[in-house]
Amino acid sequence: MFPRNVYTFLDEETGFWSGRSTPPVYNPNQGVGELLWQVLGRAPWKIAQISADTGVRVTYQELLLRSVRVAQNLGSMGIEAGDLVTLVARNSEKIAPVVFGCLMAGVPVNTLDPSFHREDFAHMFGTTKPVAVLCEGDLVEEVEAAFEMSEISPQLIVFGPRINGFARVDDLLVETGSEEHYVPARIEDPANQLAIVLCSSGTTGKSKGVCLSHGLCIANMAAVWKCRESDRVLCLSSLYWISGIGTLLTATLAGATRVITTDRFSAEMMIDIIEQYRVTVIFFPPSHALAILNEPTVGMADFSSLRLVLCGGGPTSADLKRSFEMYLSRGKFVVVYGLSELGGAGMMSEVAYKDGSVGVLTNGVEAKLVDDEDNLVEIGQEGELHIRARFVFMEYFGNPDETAEMLDADGWLHTGDIARVDEDGLFYIVDRKKDIIKYGGYQISPTEIETVILKMSGVAAVCVTGIPVPGHDLPVALVIRAPESGVTEDEIEQQVERSMVDFKRLRGGVFFVTAFPMTPSGKILRRKCREIAVELYSEASEG
Template sequence: MYHTSYDTEKRQWNGVKTNPSFNSQTSLGSVILNTLLENGLKVAQVCAITGAKTTFNELHTLSICAAKKLQSLGYKKGDVILLFTNNSADVQPLVFAALSLGCPILAEVTVHGAAEICRTLTSIRPKIVICDDKFYPMLKECMISMKIIPDFFIFGNQPADTRPIKYLFENFDDELHFVPAKINAIDDVAFMVCTSGSTGNAKGVPLTHANVLNRMSKMSFMTPDDVMIGFTSVDAISGIRYLISGTLNGSTRIVNQGKFTVERLFELVEKFKITFTSSTMFCVHQMLNHPKIETANLSSMKIFRAGGATMSYKDIQKLNQYLPNGKFAHSLGMTEMAGVVSINLLHANNNCVGQLVDDLEAKIVDDQGERLGVNEIGELCLRDPFLFKGYLGDDESTSKCFDSEGFFKTGDLARFDENNDLFIIDRKKEQFKCLSYHVIPAEIQEFLNQIDGVYDSCVVPIPDPNYDSLPAAVLIKADNSTCTEESIEDAVANNFADHKQLRGGVYFVDSFPKTNTGKLARRSVIEMAQKLYNESKKKAQQN
């Protein structure tokens, strides 16, 4: 159980101090391989579609087989592997094989389009691409345009000049002797997870072996008796946490293929007697408003964890009513901190995100960087013994995300109460979510401002409980512009992922409101867009 203490003199909140369970030469891959052996014949994962079970021993064998095959092909420590695939039972041994070889895994989000992928590839150049067959044409074109020549391993139908995934598991010589690559846990990268910055384009967050081991080996709310389900793959920190923490804790994971649906969640929980799940507030909202929740059997569930946004106390109470033998655990997590940083496992008396996890330090600061005290609202800053090194290829953003004391500036407005519970008040950052995915206004604005006839643009969120938020674009036309709402919507649709589509509408205005210093008054633009959205919606209903 986690516990937070408050140092009144320093004005600093601290998680429980622990001793590291690894040294500087310990690789995540070697720890995983040892864990797989220790758990032996216990079931490690079950395919949700076929029901096929894989033991820890079998997963160990598959992981070594893939590692030795990649090694025989000449791949070595430091060679980046781009993973662009939906979840399947074969993904896990490939991840473990890469970690054992010291090959950093670039976990690219599979909803990203070509423009977003090419942006990532400006700072990361993979030697291997592992992808589903449907993604191959787009990825191939991206590699050609970026002058990268990787080897492709394909799930599904095999195009020319590629190898099938099954090749990595063929002709195994039954020799299990394998020595994982020697690594420096503090400096060598295990995962590169694409995430969104507060005001710029998507960034690559390098997480070292120490980052991941320190954070994901201490998820004390997971046990070997747990049966877990997650609906994200390793293209997100939540999917990486689900795989690594579940494995290190000896839990059984249900490998789901396909997107989240409420019906699917209810079906799998009842079928496999799932005890633990990790989700987003978007999914929770869908669940609470689904008619089948009244008859769903969630009696096996012990912990239903969710984060990514604030949740009202009323909804927390409502969800707990459907968990007769469990409870909802509100939490805060972020890619840069390699996962969960706080979680409420102690009570359901409010909508806090609970106590800090072990070894974490936190402070709340004002706009001048001065530390604040109990129940004072400011920016949440975090520090642990193994902070990430910064954003790949983005020295400017890296320099801005750490303060002089080595704390990571989260961009979240927060406070700690007198019980040392953490409350998230709002996002200081401009990013928002649609369909549980991050939307960064500056990324779309940069694109819109290059369209002929657009003078300036501002992308803002329109609140919507069914989507989290709807992206909307407020534009100023250039002189003699022929742009229309439809042409702008089509341009975005053809260049960005589904969650970045302008579902909130396109609105043309004469000018943007500004602050006294001449800066864009974004809050006023948001209010303007929300008013225009409501007016257009009302007009549509009248017609």
């Protein structure tokens, strides 16, 4: 069945597309902490969390008690409602009560990735000015250096053993004697009060603090994971990513069980966790899906427990989707398109899919496609994707200029993605607007060339970018060979030449690399790849 007029709708008068207008799963007119406080007490003996590292299981009653203690003890440390704290930690057992306790106390949380360097920490510390930073013990030196660089002096609270006299996260978990009388802070204006500060992905420049309200977190995140109480949910993203914080909140609100680990992703490890804990829902980027498919033992893996495989954070090919579905006996592989500024997914392929699409708009989301003059483009034509919803991000923290560039006066998010929509209301993400290669007056989509190259035997991964030369950009491909592959530069160049029009030829050449610079969640850092390509091209030209 085609989704148009069932799951997605076109307003002929305005030219805007929209998803269904189903109300949010939870009432967004309350604080996230208030909602968590209620939900955690509903099924006290149910398992909320399992650590794949230690096997330790935590019930919902235990999680509620620990969260309340964190909320109460924050006050004894001088941290009050409205103060902002920064969290730099891996997915350990104590992450959930810390985040939930902060939200119950009305304390916004900025989540940063533990893999950051001191320069990255300093940039965000200087932006958000936290009153306290909670970090892993092995990151204290980097964090202290970042304090000095950003000229701030917040409290430092450490996960693990006491270091240099700093307070410990365990200090937040001590008994208060008044837990049963606790009531969370009242959030008076959930649509406009800050709950979470995420970061823009950093794939195109310095990270920006994406401010998400309580109302947004409640209304938008649950639409993605669609968790059930019976689910066991796995997502390896740190809380730095919308997928990480989204999993933590929505799986908990649904009464599901989260499976966590502090380990970095490996295909073998993820397969082991899925099998051992009978995981039912996973969320990962395409690079992780590909790694699992290339794992030698995948043919023997037991994925029979999986009912929902969510894949987002980068282009997801039809071949990747089909290949993974071959290993799913009863599960569904769903392509997800989302962004931090929306606090969730704008499009999903759960109810409708065609090769290369990202499905249809999710509930309550509107979209339009415009040209460079902000005029609507026709169905089937490419344009910049603008998205609008009841709740979108509040602002980029302390950055009104960037906020105005991203969010216009009518509430539209200017995604910077080039997309098209077909007659049936399915959307296709063509490329990032800023990643477009311009050659001879033509605009070239890197993804289009990458798709051609990825079809070649012997190619494991590819990133196409542009080499800036006077007047235009030269398309160049960075390629990772598959194991034991002998594919050559000439073969790749000839494949592109045979498959595409002349102006899309790889005039900058082909360079083989062993790995791409990646974000912690598995996205290719295209700006870093561009720097590598420029260097390799310069060396080849000089040689």
